[in-house]
Amino acid sequence: MSKSALHRGVGVALWRQIGDEIRRGIGAGLADENGRLPPEAELAARFGVNRHTVRAAIAALIHEGVLRSEQGRGTYVRRQKRLTYPIGTRTRFSAGLEGQARDRQVELLDHMKEPANAVVAAALGLGAGVDVIRLEMLGLADGVPISRSTSWFSATLFPDIAGYVARTHSITEALALSGTRDYRRASTTIEARHADDTDTRDLRLSPGAIVLVARGVNVDGNGKPIQYSQTRFSADRVELTVSPA
Amino acid sequence: MSKSALHRGVGVALWRQIGDEIRRGIGAGLADENGRLPPEAELAARFGVNRHTVRAAIAALIHEGVLRSEQGRGTYVRRQKRLTYPIGTRTRFSAGLEGQARDRQVELLDHMKEPANAVVAAALGLGAGVDVIRLEMLGLADGVPISRSTSWFSATLFPDIAGYVARTHSITEALALSGTRDYRRASTTIEARHADDTDTRDLRLSPGAIVLVARGVNVDGNGKPIQYSQTRFSADRVELTVSPA
DNA sequence: TCTAATTGTCTAGATCAATAGACAAATTGA
Protein backbone atom coordinates (compact mmCIF):
# COMPACT_ATOMS: atom_id res chain seq x y z
CA MET A 1 0.00 0.00 0.00
CA SER A 2 2.59 2.58 1.05
CA LYS A 3 6.25 2.08 0.19
CA SER A 4 7.83 2.33 3.62
CA ALA A 5 11.24 3.99 3.34
CA LEU A 6 14.13 3.22 5.66
CA HIS A 7 14.85 5.33 8.70
CA ARG A 8 18.37 6.03 9.81
CA GLY A 9 19.39 6.76 13.36
CA VAL A 10 16.19 5.63 15.02
CA GLY A 11 17.60 2.74 17.00
CA VAL A 12 16.72 0.05 14.53
CA ALA A 13 19.58 -1.12 12.35
CA LEU A 14 19.02 -0.84 8.61
CA TRP A 15 19.58 -4.56 8.10
CA ARG A 16 16.76 -5.29 10.53
CA GLN A 17 14.38 -2.84 8.86
CA ILE A 18 15.23 -4.39 5.51
CA GLY A 19 14.66 -7.85 6.98
CA ASP A 20 11.21 -6.79 8.21
CA GLU A 21 10.51 -5.27 4.80
CA ILE A 22 11.51 -8.45 2.97
CA ARG A 23 9.37 -10.55 5.30
CA ARG A 24 6.43 -8.29 4.59
CA GLY A 25 7.20 -8.29 0.87
CA ILE A 26 7.00 -12.06 0.75
CA GLY A 27 3.42 -12.90 -0.08
CA ALA A 28 3.06 -9.49 -1.70
CA GLY A 29 4.92 -10.48 -4.81
CA LEU A 30 8.51 -9.81 -3.85
CA ALA A 31 9.51 -13.38 -4.66
CA ASP A 32 8.71 -14.91 -8.04
CA GLU A 33 6.47 -17.95 -8.60
CA ASN A 34 9.29 -20.29 -7.53
CA GLY A 35 9.81 -18.39 -4.28
CA ARG A 36 13.04 -16.87 -5.54
CA LEU A 37 14.00 -13.43 -4.23
CA PRO A 38 15.59 -10.77 -6.44
CA PRO A 39 19.42 -10.95 -6.31
CA GLU A 40 21.21 -9.18 -3.49
CA ALA A 41 22.57 -6.51 -5.82
CA GLU A 42 19.09 -5.60 -7.01
CA LEU A 43 17.66 -5.50 -3.48
CA ALA A 44 20.56 -3.29 -2.41
CA ALA A 45 19.79 -0.89 -5.25
CA ARG A 46 16.07 -0.94 -4.48
CA PHE A 47 16.61 -0.14 -0.79
CA GLY A 48 19.43 2.27 -1.54
CA VAL A 49 21.98 0.52 0.67
CA ASN A 50 25.13 -1.49 0.35
CA ARG A 51 24.91 -5.15 -0.60
CA HIS A 52 26.49 -6.14 2.72
CA THR A 53 23.60 -4.54 4.55
CA VAL A 54 21.11 -6.58 2.53
CA ARG A 55 23.22 -9.65 3.24
CA ALA A 56 22.97 -9.01 6.96
CA ALA A 57 19.18 -8.84 6.64
CA ILE A 58 19.06 -12.06 4.64
CA ALA A 59 21.38 -13.79 7.11
CA ALA A 60 18.97 -12.96 9.92
CA LEU A 61 15.99 -14.28 7.95
CA ILE A 62 17.89 -17.47 7.15
CA HIS A 63 18.58 -17.87 10.87
CA GLU A 64 14.85 -17.46 11.53
CA GLY A 65 14.01 -20.13 8.99
CA VAL A 66 12.20 -17.76 6.63
CA LEU A 67 14.73 -17.90 3.80
CA ARG A 68 17.32 -20.30 2.43
CA SER A 69 20.04 -19.29 0.00
CA GLU A 70 22.22 -21.26 -2.40
CA GLN A 71 25.49 -20.03 -3.78
CA GLY A 72 25.30 -19.36 -7.49
CA ARG A 73 21.55 -19.93 -7.64
CA GLY A 74 19.81 -17.37 -5.49
CA THR A 75 17.86 -16.91 -2.26
CA TYR A 76 14.53 -18.67 -1.77
CA VAL A 77 11.51 -18.34 0.50
CA ARG A 78 10.82 -21.37 2.69
CA ARG A 79 7.08 -20.77 3.14
CA GLN A 80 5.18 -18.36 0.95
CA LYS A 81 1.89 -17.59 2.66
CA ARG A 82 0.86 -16.49 6.12
CA LEU A 83 -1.60 -18.73 7.95
CA THR A 84 -5.06 -17.45 8.81
CA TYR A 85 -6.19 -18.39 12.29
CA PRO A 86 -9.92 -18.04 13.00
CA ILE A 87 -11.10 -16.52 16.29
CA GLY A 88 -14.74 -17.26 16.87
CA THR A 89 -17.12 -19.01 19.16
CA ARG A 90 -15.98 -22.44 17.94
CA THR A 91 -12.24 -22.13 17.56
CA ARG A 92 -10.33 -25.40 17.54
CA PHE A 93 -6.64 -25.27 16.71
CA SER A 94 -6.39 -28.15 14.30
CA ALA A 95 -9.71 -27.65 12.49
CA GLY A 96 -9.04 -23.92 12.08
CA LEU A 97 -5.88 -24.50 10.09
CA GLU A 98 -7.29 -27.31 8.00
CA GLY A 99 -6.37 -26.96 4.35
CA GLN A 100 -3.61 -24.47 5.17
CA ALA A 101 -1.03 -26.89 6.53
CA ARG A 102 -0.63 -30.61 6.02
CA ASP A 103 0.50 -31.39 9.54
CA ARG A 104 -1.09 -29.66 12.56
CA GLN A 105 -0.32 -30.56 16.12
CA VAL A 106 -0.51 -29.36 19.71
CA GLU A 107 2.41 -30.21 21.96
CA LEU A 108 2.28 -30.09 25.77
CA LEU A 109 5.48 -28.42 26.97
CA ASP A 110 4.76 -28.36 30.68
CA HIS A 111 1.96 -28.59 33.23
CA MET A 112 1.50 -27.90 36.92
CA LYS A 113 -1.01 -27.43 39.69
CA GLU A 114 -0.94 -23.99 41.31
CA PRO A 115 -3.17 -21.57 43.23
CA ALA A 116 -5.13 -19.24 40.92
CA ASN A 117 -4.00 -15.63 40.79
CA ALA A 118 -6.57 -12.83 40.72
CA VAL A 119 -6.92 -12.67 36.93
CA VAL A 120 -7.30 -16.41 36.44
CA ALA A 121 -9.70 -16.75 39.36
CA ALA A 122 -11.90 -13.95 38.02
CA ALA A 123 -11.92 -15.40 34.50
CA LEU A 124 -12.86 -18.88 35.69
CA GLY A 125 -15.31 -17.65 38.32
CA LEU A 126 -13.35 -19.24 41.18
CA GLY A 127 -12.24 -17.92 44.53
CA ALA A 128 -8.71 -16.49 44.60
CA GLY A 129 -6.14 -19.07 45.63
CA VAL A 130 -8.21 -22.08 44.57
CA ASP A 131 -6.10 -24.74 42.84
CA VAL A 132 -5.97 -24.64 39.05
CA ILE A 133 -4.05 -26.64 36.48
CA ARG A 134 -1.83 -24.70 34.13
CA LEU A 135 -0.85 -26.08 30.74
CA GLU A 136 1.97 -24.69 28.60
CA MET A 137 1.36 -25.60 24.98
CA LEU A 138 2.90 -25.13 21.57
CA GLY A 139 0.90 -25.22 18.33
CA LEU A 140 2.75 -26.38 15.23
CA ALA A 141 1.88 -26.38 11.53
CA ASP A 142 4.13 -28.43 9.28
CA GLY A 143 6.72 -28.48 12.04
CA VAL A 144 6.91 -24.69 12.37
CA PRO A 145 5.83 -23.14 15.70
CA ILE A 146 2.69 -21.07 15.18
CA SER A 147 1.30 -20.39 18.61
CA ARG A 148 2.44 -20.61 22.21
CA SER A 149 -0.32 -20.72 24.79
CA THR A 150 -0.81 -20.86 28.52
CA SER A 151 -4.15 -22.24 29.74
CA TRP A 152 -5.74 -22.63 33.15
CA PHE A 153 -8.43 -25.13 34.15
CA SER A 154 -10.14 -25.77 37.44
CA ALA A 155 -8.21 -28.53 39.22
CA THR A 156 -11.44 -29.84 40.74
CA LEU A 157 -13.33 -30.21 37.48
CA PHE A 158 -10.43 -31.28 35.22
CA PRO A 159 -7.92 -33.10 37.44
CA ASP A 160 -6.53 -35.25 34.63
CA ILE A 161 -6.56 -32.72 31.78
CA ALA A 162 -2.76 -32.65 31.43
CA GLY A 163 -2.52 -36.39 30.88
CA TYR A 164 -5.33 -36.32 28.33
CA VAL A 165 -3.72 -33.48 26.38
CA ALA A 166 -0.35 -35.21 26.40
CA ARG A 167 -1.99 -38.38 25.06
CA THR A 168 -4.38 -36.91 22.48
CA HIS A 169 -2.48 -33.74 21.48
CA SER A 170 -5.85 -31.99 21.40
CA ILE A 171 -7.71 -29.75 23.84
CA THR A 172 -11.06 -30.66 22.33
CA GLU A 173 -10.48 -34.38 22.88
CA ALA A 174 -8.99 -33.86 26.34
CA LEU A 175 -12.10 -31.94 27.40
CA ALA A 176 -14.32 -34.65 25.90
CA LEU A 177 -12.45 -37.29 27.94
CA SER A 178 -13.05 -35.12 31.01
CA GLY A 179 -16.79 -35.18 30.31
CA THR A 180 -17.16 -31.82 28.54
CA ARG A 181 -18.31 -32.65 25.06
CA ASP A 182 -18.98 -29.10 23.87
CA TYR A 183 -17.52 -25.68 24.50
CA ARG A 184 -17.41 -22.24 22.92
CA ARG A 185 -15.48 -19.00 23.10
CA ALA A 186 -17.13 -16.38 25.31
CA SER A 187 -14.74 -13.47 24.80
CA THR A 188 -11.37 -12.66 23.30
CA THR A 189 -8.98 -9.75 23.75
CA ILE A 190 -6.25 -9.14 21.22
CA GLU A 191 -3.13 -7.08 21.62
CA ALA A 192 0.23 -6.85 19.89
CA ARG A 193 3.67 -6.39 21.40
CA HIS A 194 7.31 -7.13 20.74
CA ALA A 195 8.49 -10.68 21.35
CA ASP A 196 9.99 -11.33 24.77
CA ASP A 197 12.50 -14.02 25.76
CA THR A 198 9.98 -16.84 26.04
CA ASP A 199 8.49 -15.95 22.67
CA THR A 200 11.82 -15.83 20.85
CA ARG A 201 12.78 -19.19 22.29
CA ASP A 202 9.56 -21.13 21.81
CA LEU A 203 8.32 -19.57 18.57
CA ARG A 204 11.85 -19.32 17.10
CA LEU A 205 11.58 -15.58 16.58
CA SER A 206 14.24 -12.94 16.50
CA PRO A 207 14.06 -10.13 19.07
CA GLY A 208 12.10 -7.21 17.66
CA ALA A 209 9.62 -9.53 15.99
CA ILE A 210 5.94 -8.98 16.72
CA VAL A 211 3.60 -11.30 18.57
CA LEU A 212 -0.19 -11.16 18.59
CA VAL A 213 -1.56 -11.97 22.02
CA ALA A 214 -5.10 -13.35 22.32
CA ARG A 215 -6.61 -13.79 25.79
CA GLY A 216 -9.94 -15.52 26.17
CA VAL A 217 -12.36 -17.67 28.09
CA ASN A 218 -13.99 -20.86 26.88
CA VAL A 219 -17.33 -21.84 28.43
CA ASP A 220 -19.28 -25.09 28.37
CA GLY A 221 -22.83 -25.64 27.08
CA ASN A 222 -24.28 -23.98 30.18
CA GLY A 223 -22.09 -20.89 29.93
CA LYS A 224 -19.87 -21.97 32.81
CA PRO A 225 -16.20 -20.92 32.32
CA ILE A 226 -13.92 -23.94 31.93
CA GLN A 227 -10.71 -22.58 30.40
CA TYR A 228 -8.82 -19.30 30.53
CA SER A 229 -6.02 -19.02 28.03
CA GLN A 230 -3.43 -16.61 26.76
CA THR A 231 -2.04 -17.42 23.32
CA ARG A 232 0.90 -15.79 21.55
CA PHE A 233 1.09 -15.96 17.76
CA SER A 234 3.99 -15.04 15.54
CA ALA A 235 2.63 -12.04 13.62
CA ASP A 236 4.87 -12.93 10.69
CA ARG A 237 3.38 -16.36 10.30
CA VAL A 238 -0.23 -15.81 11.34
CA GLU A 239 -3.12 -13.42 10.92
CA LEU A 240 -6.30 -13.66 12.94
CA THR A 241 -9.82 -13.72 11.54
CA VAL A 242 -12.75 -12.78 13.68
CA SER A 243 -15.60 -14.97 12.51
CA PRO A 244 -19.11 -13.76 13.25
CA ALA A 245 -21.63 -15.74 15.36
CA MET B 1 4.88 -12.50 33.20
CA SER B 2 8.40 -13.11 31.90
CA LYS B 3 11.21 -10.64 32.55
CA SER B 4 12.46 -10.00 29.04
CA ALA B 5 16.19 -9.43 29.08
CA LEU B 6 17.99 -7.19 26.61
CA HIS B 7 19.61 -8.56 23.51
CA ARG B 8 22.83 -7.15 22.18
CA GLY B 9 23.90 -7.25 18.58
CA VAL B 10 20.50 -8.10 17.12
CA GLY B 11 19.96 -4.95 15.12
CA VAL B 12 17.84 -3.17 17.69
CA ALA B 13 19.65 -0.53 19.74
CA LEU B 14 19.56 -1.05 23.50
CA TRP B 15 17.90 2.32 24.05
CA ARG B 16 15.05 1.30 21.78
CA GLN B 17 14.59 -2.07 23.50
CA ILE B 18 14.58 -0.32 26.86
CA GLY B 19 12.05 2.17 25.51
CA ASP B 20 9.75 -0.66 24.41
CA GLU B 21 10.24 -2.29 27.79
CA ILE B 22 9.32 0.88 29.67
CA ARG B 23 6.24 1.38 27.51
CA ARG B 24 5.17 -2.15 28.26
CA GLY B 25 6.01 -1.72 31.95
CA ILE B 26 3.67 1.26 32.19
CA GLY B 27 0.32 -0.12 33.16
CA ALA B 28 2.07 -3.12 34.68
CA GLY B 29 3.15 -1.25 37.76
CA LEU B 30 6.43 0.26 36.64
CA ALA B 31 5.25 3.75 37.50
CA ASP B 32 3.89 4.55 40.96
CA GLU B 33 0.36 5.77 41.72
CA ASN B 34 1.28 9.31 40.60
CA GLY B 35 2.63 8.05 37.29
CA ARG B 36 6.22 8.63 38.35
CA LEU B 37 8.88 6.35 36.90
CA PRO B 38 11.82 5.08 38.96
CA PRO B 39 14.85 7.40 38.69
CA GLU B 40 17.19 6.98 35.74
CA ALA B 41 19.96 5.56 37.92
CA GLU B 42 17.68 2.83 39.22
CA LEU B 43 16.39 1.95 35.76
CA ALA B 44 19.97 1.80 34.49
CA ALA B 45 20.87 -0.62 37.28
CA ARG B 46 17.76 -2.69 36.67
CA PHE B 47 18.46 -3.05 32.94
CA GLY B 48 22.19 -3.42 33.48
CA VAL B 49 23.18 -0.51 31.24
CA ASN B 50 24.65 2.94 31.51
CA ARG B 51 22.41 5.79 32.59
CA HIS B 52 22.96 7.52 29.24
CA THR B 53 21.39 4.57 27.48
CA VAL B 54 18.29 4.82 29.66
CA ARG B 55 18.23 8.54 28.96
CA ALA B 56 18.20 7.87 25.21
CA ALA B 57 15.21 5.56 25.69
CA ILE B 58 13.37 8.14 27.79
CA ALA B 59 14.16 10.89 25.28
CA ALA B 60 12.51 8.83 22.54
CA LEU B 61 9.42 8.22 24.68
CA ILE B 62 9.21 11.92 25.48
CA HIS B 63 9.35 12.65 21.76
CA GLU B 64 6.50 10.18 21.23
CA GLY B 65 4.43 11.90 23.88
CA VAL B 66 4.41 8.93 26.27
CA LEU B 67 6.55 10.48 28.99
CA ARG B 68 7.38 13.92 30.33
CA SER B 69 10.31 14.64 32.63
CA GLU B 70 11.09 17.48 35.00
CA GLN B 71 14.52 18.33 36.23
CA GLY B 72 14.94 17.67 39.91
CA ARG B 73 11.55 15.98 40.23
CA GLY B 74 11.46 12.91 38.07
CA THR B 75 9.97 11.43 34.92
CA TYR B 76 6.22 10.99 34.60
CA VAL B 77 3.80 9.02 32.44
CA ARG B 78 1.43 11.13 30.36
CA ARG B 79 -1.36 8.55 30.04
CA GLN B 80 -1.45 5.50 32.27
CA LYS B 81 -3.85 3.07 30.67
CA ARG B 82 -4.23 1.60 27.23
CA LEU B 83 -7.61 2.08 25.57
CA THR B 84 -9.78 -0.93 24.84
CA TYR B 85 -11.42 -0.83 21.44
CA PRO B 86 -14.31 -3.24 20.91
CA ILE B 87 -14.60 -5.20 17.68
CA GLY B 88 -18.04 -6.66 17.30
CA THR B 89 -21.10 -6.61 15.14
CA ARG B 90 -22.05 -3.15 16.37
CA THR B 91 -18.78 -1.27 16.54
CA ARG B 92 -19.04 2.51 16.50
CA PHE B 93 -15.90 4.50 17.16
CA SER B 94 -17.21 7.07 19.60
CA ALA B 95 -19.56 4.81 21.55
CA GLY B 96 -16.88 2.12 21.88
CA LEU B 97 -14.52 4.42 23.72
CA GLU B 98 -17.17 5.97 25.93
CA GLY B 99 -16.01 6.22 29.50
CA GLN B 100 -12.36 5.76 28.52
CA ALA B 101 -11.70 9.18 27.06
CA ARG B 102 -13.47 12.48 27.60
CA ASP B 103 -13.15 13.72 24.05
CA ARG B 104 -13.61 11.37 21.07
CA GLN B 105 -13.67 12.47 17.50
CA VAL B 106 -13.34 11.33 13.89
CA GLU B 107 -11.51 13.63 11.51
CA LEU B 108 -11.73 13.40 7.72
CA LEU B 109 -8.22 13.82 6.32
CA ASP B 110 -8.96 13.30 2.64
CA HIS B 111 -11.51 11.84 0.23
CA MET B 112 -11.67 10.95 -3.45
CA LYS B 113 -13.61 9.07 -6.08
CA GLU B 114 -11.69 6.25 -7.74
CA PRO B 115 -12.27 2.96 -9.58
CA ALA B 116 -12.43 -0.01 -7.19
CA ASN B 117 -9.45 -2.34 -7.19
CA ALA B 118 -9.98 -6.12 -7.02
CA VAL B 119 -9.98 -6.36 -3.21
CA VAL B 120 -12.41 -3.48 -2.66
CA ALA B 121 -14.72 -4.63 -5.46
CA ALA B 122 -14.87 -8.14 -4.04
CA ALA B 123 -15.53 -6.88 -0.50
CA LEU B 124 -18.35 -4.58 -1.59
CA GLY B 125 -19.78 -7.04 -4.11
CA LEU B 126 -19.20 -4.68 -7.03
CA GLY B 127 -17.72 -5.21 -10.48
CA ALA B 128 -14.01 -4.40 -10.75
CA GLY B 129 -13.39 -0.82 -11.86
CA VAL B 130 -16.77 0.51 -10.66
CA ASP B 131 -16.42 3.92 -9.02
CA VAL B 132 -16.08 3.99 -5.23
CA ILE B 133 -15.50 6.77 -2.74
CA ARG B 134 -12.47 6.48 -0.54
CA LEU B 135 -12.27 8.23 2.84
CA GLU B 136 -9.07 8.72 4.81
CA MET B 137 -9.90 9.21 8.48
CA LEU B 138 -8.20 9.73 11.81
CA GLY B 139 -9.73 8.73 15.14
CA LEU B 140 -8.72 10.77 18.18
CA ALA B 141 -9.25 10.32 21.90
CA ASP B 142 -8.45 13.31 24.08
CA GLY B 143 -6.49 14.79 21.20
CA VAL B 144 -4.19 11.77 20.81
CA PRO B 145 -4.38 9.86 17.50
CA ILE B 146 -5.76 6.39 18.15
CA SER B 147 -6.70 4.98 14.78
CA ARG B 148 -6.07 5.74 11.13
CA SER B 149 -8.52 4.23 8.69
CA THR B 150 -9.19 4.00 4.98
CA SER B 151 -12.79 3.22 3.95
CA TRP B 152 -14.46 2.56 0.64
CA PHE B 153 -18.15 3.09 -0.20
CA SER B 154 -20.09 2.58 -3.42
CA ALA B 155 -20.15 5.93 -5.26
CA THR B 156 -23.63 5.16 -6.59
CA LEU B 157 -25.22 4.45 -3.23
CA PHE B 158 -23.33 7.01 -1.12
CA PRO B 159 -22.41 9.91 -3.43
CA ASP B 160 -22.36 12.51 -0.63
CA ILE B 161 -20.80 10.47 2.15
CA ALA B 162 -17.61 12.56 2.31
CA GLY B 163 -19.50 15.78 2.92
CA TYR B 164 -21.67 14.19 5.60
CA VAL B 165 -18.62 12.79 7.43
CA ALA B 166 -16.83 16.13 7.26
CA ARG B 167 -19.91 17.83 8.72
CA THR B 168 -20.92 15.32 11.41
CA HIS B 169 -17.52 13.78 12.28
CA SER B 170 -19.29 10.44 12.49
CA ILE B 171 -19.68 7.50 10.12
CA THR B 172 -22.86 6.38 11.82
CA GLU B 173 -24.53 9.77 11.27
CA ALA B 174 -23.18 10.12 7.73
CA LEU B 175 -24.69 6.76 6.82
CA ALA B 176 -27.97 7.76 8.44
CA LEU B 177 -28.04 10.96 6.36
CA SER B 178 -27.45 8.76 3.30
CA GLY B 179 -30.51 6.72 4.19
CA THR B 180 -28.85 3.77 5.93
CA ARG B 181 -30.09 3.87 9.47
CA ASP B 182 -28.57 0.59 10.66
CA TYR B 183 -25.46 -1.42 9.89
CA ARG B 184 -23.37 -4.17 11.44
CA ARG B 185 -19.93 -5.74 11.12
CA ALA B 186 -19.93 -8.87 8.95
CA SER B 187 -16.28 -9.91 9.29
CA THR B 188 -12.97 -8.64 10.62
CA THR B 189 -9.39 -9.71 10.01
CA ILE B 190 -6.66 -8.63 12.39
CA GLU B 191 -2.95 -8.57 11.80
CA ALA B 192 0.04 -6.83 13.36
CA ARG B 193 3.05 -5.28 11.68
CA HIS B 194 5.65 -2.60 12.16
CA ALA B 195 4.59 0.97 11.53
CA ASP B 196 5.28 2.30 8.04
CA ASP B 197 5.77 5.91 6.96
CA THR B 198 2.10 6.83 6.86
CA ASP B 199 1.55 5.31 10.28
CA THR B 200 4.45 7.11 11.92
CA ARG B 201 3.27 10.42 10.49
CA ASP B 202 -0.46 10.21 11.15
CA LEU B 203 -0.44 8.28 14.43
CA ARG B 204 2.66 10.08 15.73
CA LEU B 205 4.60 6.86 16.21
CA SER B 206 8.28 6.17 16.13
CA PRO B 207 9.57 3.72 13.52
CA GLY B 208 9.70 0.23 14.98
CA ALA B 209 6.44 0.78 16.80
CA ILE B 210 3.68 -1.76 16.27
CA VAL B 211 0.33 -1.22 14.57
CA LEU B 212 -2.70 -3.48 14.73
CA VAL B 213 -4.47 -3.64 11.38
CA ALA B 214 -8.17 -4.52 11.29
CA ARG B 215 -9.83 -5.07 7.92
CA GLY B 216 -13.56 -5.54 7.70
CA VAL B 217 -16.86 -5.15 5.94
CA ASN B 218 -19.97 -3.43 7.29
CA VAL B 219 -23.33 -4.55 5.92
CA ASP B 220 -26.78 -2.98 6.12
CA GLY B 221 -29.92 -4.53 7.59
CA ASN B 222 -30.34 -6.77 4.55
CA GLY B 223 -26.78 -8.07 4.66
CA LYS B 224 -25.71 -5.97 1.68
CA PRO B 225 -22.07 -4.73 1.94
CA ILE B 226 -21.89 -0.94 2.27
CA GLN B 227 -18.40 -0.23 3.61
CA TYR B 228 -15.00 -1.87 3.35
CA SER B 229 -12.42 -0.46 5.72
CA GLN B 230 -8.87 -0.96 6.82
CA THR B 231 -8.00 0.54 10.21
CA ARG B 232 -4.56 0.90 11.78
CA PHE B 233 -4.32 1.22 15.57
CA SER B 234 -1.28 2.12 17.63
CA ALA B 235 -0.61 -1.08 19.56
CA ASP B 236 0.87 0.97 22.40
CA ARG B 237 -2.31 2.95 22.92
CA VAL B 238 -5.01 0.45 22.05
CA GLU B 239 -5.99 -3.16 22.59
CA LEU B 240 -8.85 -4.79 20.72
CA THR B 241 -11.70 -6.70 22.32
CA VAL B 242 -13.69 -9.16 20.31
CA SER B 243 -17.20 -8.94 21.66
CA PRO B 244 -19.48 -11.90 21.06
CA ALA B 245 -22.81 -11.60 19.18
C1' DT C 1 18.96 27.39 54.35
C1' DC C 2 21.30 23.27 53.63
C1' DT C 3 21.33 18.57 51.86
C1' DA C 4 19.88 14.67 49.25
C1' DA C 5 17.74 13.19 45.18
C1' DT C 6 17.05 13.75 40.58
C1' DT C 7 17.44 15.32 35.72
C1' DG C 8 20.53 17.89 32.24
C1' DT C 9 25.00 18.49 29.82
C1' DC C 10 29.64 17.78 28.55
C1' DT C 11 33.99 14.95 27.21
C1' DA C 12 36.45 10.82 25.80
C1' DG C 13 37.03 6.13 24.47
C1' DA C 14 35.28 1.35 23.01
C1' DT C 15 32.20 -1.47 20.27
C1' DC C 16 28.65 -2.15 16.64
C1' DA C 17 26.55 -0.86 12.04
C1' DA C 18 27.11 0.58 7.33
C1' DT C 19 29.83 1.67 3.19
C1' DA C 20 33.22 0.58 -0.41
C1' DG C 21 35.77 -2.39 -3.22
C1' DA C 22 37.84 -6.68 -4.69
C1' DC C 23 37.79 -11.35 -5.65
C1' DA C 24 36.57 -16.44 -4.78
C1' DA C 25 33.10 -20.23 -5.39
C1' DA C 26 29.07 -22.30 -7.25
C1' DT C 27 25.37 -22.62 -10.74
C1' DT C 28 23.17 -22.09 -15.19
C1' DG C 29 22.73 -21.88 -19.95
C1' DA C 30 24.90 -21.01 -24.43
Next chain:
DNA sequence: TCAATTTGTCTATTGATCTAGACAATTAGA
Protein backbone atom coordinates in the same frame (compact mmCIF):
# COMPACT_ATOMS: atom_id res chain seq x y z
C1' DT D 1 33.91 -25.65 -21.93
C1' DC D 2 33.11 -20.70 -21.35
C1' DA D 3 30.76 -16.61 -19.87
C1' DA D 4 27.32 -14.52 -17.16
C1' DT D 5 24.98 -14.50 -12.91
C1' DT D 6 24.78 -14.97 -8.25
C1' DT D 7 26.16 -15.92 -3.40
C1' DG D 8 30.31 -16.12 -0.09
C1' DT D 9 34.43 -14.02 2.15
C1' DC D 10 37.92 -10.75 3.08
C1' DT D 11 39.97 -5.91 4.26
C1' DA D 12 39.55 -1.10 5.38
C1' DT D 13 37.14 3.16 6.66
C1' DT D 14 33.41 6.11 8.52
C1' DG D 15 29.49 7.04 11.47
C1' DA D 16 26.12 5.48 15.22
C1' DT D 17 25.69 3.33 19.73
C1' DC D 18 27.19 2.36 24.41
C1' DT D 19 30.13 3.01 28.40
C1' DA D 20 32.45 5.83 31.95
C1' DG D 21 33.02 9.68 34.70
C1' DA D 22 32.36 14.35 36.22
C1' DC D 23 29.68 18.17 37.34
C1' DA D 24 25.77 21.70 36.76
C1' DA D 25 20.75 22.84 37.55
C1' DT D 26 16.44 22.08 39.72
C1' DT D 27 13.35 20.33 43.22
C1' DA D 28 11.72 18.69 47.73
C1' DG D 29 12.18 18.00 52.38
C1' DA D 30 14.66 18.30 56.86
